[in-house]
Amino acid sequence: MQSKTKKLLAALIAAGVLPAAHAADIKLGVAEALSGGAAQYGVSIRNGFQLAADEINAAGGINGDKIVLVIEDEQGKKEEAINVFKKLIFKDNVLMVFGPTLSNSAQAADPVAQAAKTVAFGTSNTADGITSIGNYVFRNSVTEADVLPATISTVKAKTGLKNVAVLYGNDDVFTKSGYDNFKKALEDQKIPVTTTETFAKGDVDFKAQLTKIKGTNPDAIVLSALLAEGAPIMVQARQLGLNVPVIGGNGMNSVKIFDLAPGGASNNLWIGSPWSIENKAPENTKFIDAYKAKFNGSPDQFAAQSYDAMYIVAQALKNTKRTGELPKDRAALRDALPAVTWTGATGPFKFRQANDRAGKPAGYDADQAPIVSVTKDGKYVI
Numbered sequence: 001m002q003s004k005t006k007k008l009l010a011a012l013i014a015a016g017v018l019p020a021a022h023a024a025d026i027k028l029g030v031a032e033a034l035s036g037g038a039a040q041y042g043v044s045i046r047n048g049f050q051l052a053a054d055e056i057n058a059a060g061g062i063n064g065d066k067i068v069l070v071i072e073d074e075q076g077k078k079e080e081a082i083n084v085f086k087k088l089i090f091k092d093n094v095l096m097v098f099g100p101t102l103s104n105s106a107q108a109a110d111p112v113a114q115a116a117k118t119v120a121f122g123t124s125n126t127a128d129g130i131t132s133i134g135n136y137v138f139r140n141s142v143t144e145a146d147v148l149p150a151t152i153s154t155v156k157a158k159t160g161l162k163n164v165a166v167l168y169g170n171d172d173v174f175t176k177s178g179y180d181n182f183k184k185a186l187e188d189q190k191i192p193v194t195t196t197e198t199f200a201k202g203d204v205d206f207k208a209q210l211t212k213i214k215g216t217n218p219d220a221i222v223l224s225a226l227l228a229e230g231a232p233i234m235v236q237a238r239q240l241g242l243n244v245p246v247i248g249g250n251g252m253n254s255v256k257i258f259d260l261a262p263g264g265a266s267n268n269l270w271i272g273s274p275w276s277i278e279n280k281a282p283e284n285t286k287f288i289d290a291y292k293a294k295f296n297g298s299p300d301q302f303a304a305q306s307y308d309a310m311y312i313v314a315q316a317l318k319n320t321k322r323t324g325e326l327p328k329d330r331a332a333l334r335d336a337l338p339a340v341t342w343t344g345a346t347g348p349f350k351f352r353q354a355n356d357r358a359g360k361p362a363g364y365d366a367d368q369a370p371i372v373s374v375t376k377d378g379k380y381v382i
């Protein structure tokens, strides 16, 4: 194109006369919780996507085509996740959808994408059964089933714990699945449970459960919670003098815990994750530096996973021929994804085929091993 014409086009786009998108732009949907309690995760996730998409575009995009993100707030609610998935898939005609933030929402919204033969790619869904929804469902988040046995065995080896009390949210797909997997890991590793207590989403006072737990004198508390409830649980446990290790799942793995449970209340929290801010691998250092420069704060596991997920999809897109026919292009992306391998902020990554309930091949899980760390004075220490 002549540079005069280019300048004119740019001026028309800047003035809003012409839309910025052109035929070759690649529209990807992002459906995350940007408001409500789950925004503790969703905002980091969105940041990770934006950072990676900007980097990919600055480096020439996908064989010259730009990635354009269509970002929607699903509020951490399953009904909203369904609405947003429908908008992105049927109105915005995105090539695929990233999200939603919570497994609770994914279980409700992913069937919409599966039925529309559009990839739903979760970067933070860790409950059992998500990828059994179908062959268009992918995730790079390491499941509770993979993380919790390693977390328990590490804490057992390092602290010599003999028994634990269990506390979990019984009305959320993720916290319930975390409980199921904790229970199984504790049985497998022959660790007795002194008591099992529950709470519900939105609860703010956990003193009754924690007092009961304290009465059983456990060596540690196993906690399956999201931050909105998990952080006040840690604060109230420490107030009651329960200073034993707390063993959490993916929901407790965020630097936000240091603000939400201040003054040492967050100390002695054990979690497992493939990602650590202390990992000095060059891919991770580059990610952490770029994130800090762009967002003026430290990244967490959730930002690292969405950042890597964007690069994983970019690799698949580089290996597919887009025709402009949406159903064909959506199917081609799905078919290209399983073979992608990528070394990013979370280290080397590949997919592992998951099965549906009848044992038939369905979607794809992350094939990555967790590293266990413990919080100490505002840091995760390995």
Ligand code: 1QQ
Pocket: 041, 101, 102, 103, 104, 124, 125, 126, 127, 174, 226, 250, 251, 252
């Ligand atoms: C899930 C989770 C949460 C911690 C997401 C942020 O792992 O809901 O599956």
